[in-house]
Amino acid sequence: MHIFHCAPHIATLLGQCDQQGQGQSSGGGLLGFIPLILIFLIFYFLLILPQQKRQKEHQKMLQSLRKGDKVITSGGILGTIVGVKDDVIVLKIAENVKVEFLKSSVSQIVSRESEE
Numbered sequence: 007m008h009i010f011h012c013a014p015h016i017a018t019l020l021g022q023c024d025q026q027g028q029g030q031s032s033g034g035g036l037l038g039f040i041p042l043i044l045i046f047l048i049f050y051f052l053l054i055l056p057q058q059k060r061q062k063e064h065q066k067m068l069q070s071l072r073k074g075d076k077v078i079t080s081g082g083i084l085g086t087i088v089g090v091k092d093d094v095i096v097l098k099i100a101e102n103v104k105v106e107f108l109k110s111s112v113s114q115i116v117s118r119e120s121e122e
Contacts, residue, residue, distance in 0.1 A: 068109045071095060074119025079111045 071077070075087045077097070085097030088104060095112065098104050 067115060068112060071109060071112065071115070072119075076116040076118075077112045078114050078116055079107055080113045081111065083107075084116065 071087060071090055073087055073090060076084065077087060077095075078084050079097075083097070083099055083105075085099040085105070087095050088098045089096035093109050094106050095109055096104050096106050
């Protein structure tokens with residue numbers, strides 16, 4: 007019963023808010039989008055651009071893989087590349103143990119075989 011007693015007060019407050027909002031709604035247009043645009047720009051420079059840069063660097067690293075490189079896969083397996091195909095590499099992970107992996111599963115190169 008107490009809730010119904012307050013209802014006329016809420017309606018009065020809402021009516022006042024509507025009247026105030028109508029007076030201020032003219033002329034806002036583009037100014038209302040400026041905060042949204044600023045938030046998008048912040049996200050772009052802090053999140054999207056660095057992620058794209060990391061992706062490009064990872065692609066370059068994958069393209070430069072060659073026989074003799076020691077690598078770590080995304081699953082945490084350490085091995086030496088003994089064969090490279092189009093999108094597959096063959097890793098030697100132990101004596102007489104060779105496993106095929108997708109190139110995309112390589113997360114980093116630990117060391118490169120020196121060219122002589």
